[in-house]
Amino acid sequence: MSVLDSKIPAGPLEKKWEKHKFESKLINPANKRKYEVIIVGSGLAGASAAASLAELGFKVKCFCYQDSPRRAHSIAAQGGINAAKNYQNDGDSVFRLFYDTIKGGDFRAREANVYRLAEISANIIDQCVAQGVPFAREYGGLLANRSFGGAQVSRTFYARGQTGQQLLLGAYSSLNRQIALGNVEMFPRTEMLDLVIVDGHAKGIVTRDMVTGAVQTYAADCVVLASGGYGNVFYLSTNAKGCNVTATYRAHKKGAFFANPCYTQIHPTCIPVSGDYQSKLTLMSESLRNDGRVWAPKNKGEKRPPQQIPEAERDYFLERKYPSFGNLAPRDISSRSAKQVCDEGRGVGESGLGVYLDFEESIKRLGENTVRERYGNLFEIYEQITGDDAYKTPMRIFPAVHYTMGGLWVDYDLMSNVPGLFVLGEANFSDHGANRLGASALMQGLADGYFVIPSTIGNYLTHQLGKRPSVDHPEFKKAEADVRARTSRLLGIKGRRTVDSFHRELGLLMWDLCGMARSEKSLQRALSRIPSLREEFWQNVNVTGGNEELNQSLEKAGRVADFLEFGELMCLDALERKESCGGHFREEFQTPDGEALRNDQEFAHVAAWEYTGPNSKPVRHTEDLQFENVHLATRSYK
Amino acid sequence: MNLKLKVWRQKNAQSEGKIVDYEAQNIPADASFLEMLDILNEQLQAKGEEPVVFDHDCREGICGACSLTINGIAHGPSATTTCQLYMRHFKDGQTIFIEPFRARAFPVVRDLMVNRSALDRIQRAGGFITARVGSAQDANSILVPKKDADRAMEAAACIQCGACVASCPNASAMLFVGAKVTHFASLPQGQPERQQRVLQMVRKMDEEGFGNCSNHYECEAVCPANIPISVIGQLNRDYPAALVKDSVV
Numbered sequence: 084m085s086v087l088d089s090k091i092p093a094g095p096l097e098k099k100w101e102k103h104k105f106e107s108k109l110i111n112p113a114n115k116r117k118y119e120v121i122i123v124g125s126g127l128a129g130a131s132a133a134a135s136l137a138e139l140g141f142k143v144k145c146f147c148y149q150d151s152p153r154r155a156h157s158i159a160a161q162g163g164i165n166a167a168k169n170y171q172n173d174g175d176s177v178f179r180l181f182y183d184t185i186k187g188g189d190f191r192a193r194e195a196n197v198y199r200l201a202e203i204s205a206n207i208i209d210q211c212v213a214q215g216v217p218f219a220r221e222y223g224g225l226l227a228n229r230s231f232g233g234a235q236v237s238r239t240f241y242a243r244g245q246t247g248q249q250l251l252l253g254a255y256s257s258l259n260r261q262i263a264l265g266n267v268e269m270f271p272r273t274e275m276l277d278l279v280i281v282d283g284h285a286k287g288i289v290t291r292d293m294v295t296g297a298v299q300t301y302a303a304d305c306v307v308l309a310s311g312g313y314g315n316v317f318y319l320s321t322n323a324k325g326c327n328v329t330a331t332y333r334a335h336k337k338g339a340f341f342a343n344p345c346y347t348q349i350h351p352t353c354i355p356v357s358g359d360y361q362s363k364l365t366l367m368s369e370s371l372r373n374d375g376r377v378w379a380p381k382n383k384g385e386k387r388p389p390q391q392i393p394e395a396e397r398d399y400f401l402e403r404k405y406p407s408f409g410n411l412a413p414r415d416i417s418s419r420s421a422k423q424v425c426d427e428g429r430g431v432g433e434s435g436l437g438v439y440l441d442f443e444e445s446i447k448r449l450g451e452n453t454v455r456e457r458y459g460n461l462f463e464i465y466e467q468i469t470g471d472d473a474y475k476t477p478m479r480i481f482p483a484v485h486y487t488m489g490g491l492w493v494d495y496d497l498m499s500n501v502p503g504l505f506v507l508g509e510a511n512f513s514d515h516g517a518n519r520l521g522a523s524a525l526m527q528g529l530a531d532g533y534f535v536i537p538s539t540i541g542n543y544l545t546h547q548l549g550k551r552p553s554v555d556h557p558e559f560k561k562a563e564a565d566v567r568a569r570t571s572r573l574l575g576i577k578g579r580r581t582v583d584s585f586h587r588e589l590g591l592l593m594w595d596l597c598g599m600a601r602s603e604k605s606l607q608r609a610l611s612r613i614p615s616l617r618e619e620f621w622q623n624v625n626v627t628g629g630n631e632e633l634n635q636s637l638e639k640a641g642r643v644a645d646f647l648e649f650g651e652l653m654c655l656d657a658l659e660r661k662e663s664c665g666g667h668f669r670e671e672f673q674t675p676d677g678e679a680l681r682n683d684q685e686f687a688h689v690a691a692w693e694y695t696g697p698n699s700k701p702v703r704h705t706e707d708l709q710f711e712n713v714h715l716a717t718r719s720y721k
Numbered sequence: 722m723n724l725k726l727k728v729w730r731q732k733n734a735q736s737e738g739k740i741v742d743y744e745a746q747n748i749p750a751d752a753s754f755l756e757m758l759d760i761l762n763e764q765l766q767a768k769g770e771e772p773v774v775f776d777h778d779c780r781e782g783i784c785g786a787c788s789l790t791i792n793g794i795a796h797g798p799s800a801t802t803t804c805q806l807y808m809r810h811f812k813d814g815q816t817i818f819i820e821p822f823r824a825r826a827f828p829v830v831r832d833l834m835v836n837r838s839a840l841d842r843i844q845r846a847g848g849f850i851t852a853r854v855g856s857a858q859d860a861n862s863i864l865v866p867k868k869d870a871d872r873a874m875e876a877a878a879c880i881q882c883g884a885c886v887a888s889c890p891n892a893s894a895m896l897f898v899g900a901k902v903t904h905f906a907s908l909p910q911g912q913p914e915r916q917q918r919v920l921q922m923v924r925k926m927d928e929e930g931f932g933n934c935s936n937h938y939e940c941e942a943v944c945p946a947n948i949p950i951s952v953i954g955q956l957n958r959d960y961p962a963a964l965v966k967d968s969v970v
Contacts (some may be wrong), residue, residue, distance in 0.1 A: 135854045150776065151841050152882060154784040163895040170861060213852035215910050217873035224864030239964040242874055248783055249877060256849035263845040271838065294830060357751045362759055366928045464782060467805045468753075533854050551740045583759070583764045627771045632733070635774055636766065 115140030125152030129309030129510025131532025137266035161249025161368035163239035188516020189665035312487035318590020320484035339416035340691035342512035343489035345657035350485030351417035374445035406552035418482035441477035496539035517665025578623030785880030795884035822887035847921035875902035885940035892931030899952035916963035
């Protein structure tokens with residue numbers, strides 16, 4: 084039997100969550116205030132969890148590395164949030180959202196978790212509207228919807244191209260209210276550097292104050308990680324510069340299993356790279372594919388500007404290959420198609436790594452004003468970055484690392500295999516399988532924080548009253564000493580290369596060898612090169628400044644050191660998953676027409692990795708995925 | 722291109738700062754302003770010097786972390802955030818002054834990084850709608866005319882960067898507070914706490930040491946989120962109305 088017990092409640096799919104909520108342990112109001120909860124991260128998942136748990140009466144400490152919780156990277160999500168409201172009467176339902184998400188995830192997610200997500204989705208919209216989130220409206224005052232990649236119904240709610248911003252500000256305002264009431268203590272500019280385990284339970288964290296450099300420990304009755312994804316292992320991604328794997332990877336080294344790290348989402352519509360000085364990639368929301376048509380020239384090495392290429396010489400390759408979904412094909416499929424076109428030498432722009440996203444037809448059909456109303460701010464961003472006016476010339480786009488479906492393994496209660504360690508949002512692995520659909524990340528983050536954790540946390544806490552250790556416990560002292568020793572080691576190397584130069588080198592390596600397409604050969608190469616790069620880092624990095632001060636070089640060094648270990652785990656996971664599914668495309672496993680070829684016989688499971696010590700191969704555990712309500716089928720968007 | 726930089730360096734909040742000269746060489750025109758500073762920092766670190774500290778995160782103009790006063794203008798010459806400012810807006814050989822956002826309520830943390838937590842505290846004082854989790858009614862049972870929803874969204878787009886404060890001769894935060902007040906005041910959900918909200922936020926704003934608006938409009942000119950000056954008008958209408966009603970009760 085697997086060591087991984089997902090604790091999925093028995094009973095029919097549509098009754099599981101209701102039944103589980105009823106069976107979950109309640110804590111009496113007088114006792115709630117005796118519990119302390121640490122939350123790491125203040126994005127949609129972290130802020131909504133902090134606000135909701137505090138509202139219930141728990142004492143919450145919330146930590147974020149930004150100067151304000153409102154700057155967490157959820158703020159950058161553009162397109163929207165899905166919900167099975169069926170306000171458009173176009174045939175949507177909880178089951179359809181569930182089905183689309185399972186299928187979109189290429190049948191590598193848990194049915195029960197995904198169904199719960201679809202069920203809760205409608206409550207999220209209610210909650211956000213009550214908070215004053217200014218979603219787009221129709222003239223009659225009803226909420227507006229739009230369609231999004233991977234779906235044939237209009238179930239996406241949006242606030243211009245700034246949905247993530249507005250949802251986060253909603254959660255942030257609830258969080259602020261609880262801070263003002265004294266129920267949440269907020270620690271901005273504070274980074275978690277280790278997890279403290281006491282008698283096998285997660286009971287605290289070690290942090291560094293990023294202004295003074297002070298290393299501190301905090302104890303609690305449980306720890307909730309909502310620290311986001313690991314996309315920055317690629318150096319260039321659509322993540323914010325500060326996004327990192329440190330909180331989850333440190334927890335992994337303390338015993339939490341890391342699930343499916345090879346599942347990374349490459350978003351099809353980003354602004355292409357323009358030079359080696361580039362520090363990040365900018366996403367152009369997927370919503371643009373509602374009205375933009377993706378194409379590349381039919382001829383290799385085409386040098387004419389796009390307007391001069393006649394219609395007959397254009398290849399609208401998504402519409403050609405996937406006639407029923409067309410430009411709205413899911414992200415993994417759209418990204419791979421763009422890569423294929425560029426590999427064939429038909430890419431556009433100076434680097435040849437780009438395809439067109441063209442609004443000419445929509446502008447003719449809808450008028451420039453309507454297009455401006457829908458996407459104005461995105462067109463502005465595009466012009467600021469590239470200097471091109473997308474109302475007049477097509478955008479150039481190319482896939483970029485955007486989201487990571489893998490994360491710490493959690494059960495149905497969102498608790499990891501380490502008792503007392505809960506993981507929410509992008510930091511966990513649970514709901515998106517091998518590929519996330521557009522507008523589902525916001526849905527998951529808020530579902531986890533507003534609705535799931537408040538119901539499930541009691542199942543753990545009820546047995547923990549009075550068991551909170553003091554920070555004088557030897558485990559706290561040891562974890563603190565380890566953090567100090569590591570910091571001193573980083574500062575003491577005084578080598579010749581900057582931290583960023585290592586990060587860039589790792590990122591390029593990961594992109595080339597473990598990016599949009601992987602093979603046994605490329606992964607073996609990566610696995611042989613990462614350890615030597617890591618070794619060089621620990622001998623030759625130059626971290627300037629000291630510990631007892633604000634030191635951005637030191638902050639980065641700690642994160643890059645973790646990426647240098649984590650990258651190896653990703654490649655190992657990609658190597659062992661001998662199939663293609665969703666965002667994980669192994670060149671050896673594809674259909675004759677280049678589509679991902681799953682192997683359900685051997686790989687319809689979650690792979691969760693156990694850390695076994697430095698220089699020791701991690702152990703791969705599996706959790707079988709049962710599909711009782713949907714048929715395992717080959718995904719087709721044709 | 723090559724540039725002459727005059728950068729504010731300050732060890733911490735307690736110490737005195739000064740302008741230090743640097744040469745930034747071989748900067749591509751397609752690099753962003755922050756990427757130009759990245760290049761400078763790589764060069765400084767290669768020489769064993771400490772990099773210039775500045776706030777930044779998303780680098781796509783939405784998180785509001787980046788700041789910088791560039792040649793005397795908050796966020797520099799284009800009406801965007803600093804991260805969305807590209808070097809093609811500068812000329813080869815140009816001298817660029819780079820300073821932190823200056824305001825009494827924004828103490829310098831180090832170099833170009835300032836502490837803008839006063840803006841968080843203003844919102845804590847009342848910048849929210851009390852809505853308990855789990856008890857909300859169906860979203861479409863609250864109808865909001867499109868005009869009102871658009872007005873709320875326009876104000877809610879504020880990214881809390883603080884450029885409005887840094888550009889104002891009075892270091893006033895009224896564009897920021899006005900945006901919050903207008904966002905909630907435009908929506909039916911925001912009505913029950915409307916008076917209390919504006920009174921508490923304005924009180925906190927004054928306490929934190931921000932000045933008053935005297936109609937310079939500098940804030941609107943530099944705002945990267947295009948918050949219109951009319952939100953200050955809304956604040957100026959709501960505040961006295963709330964004061965009167967408050968004193969009657």
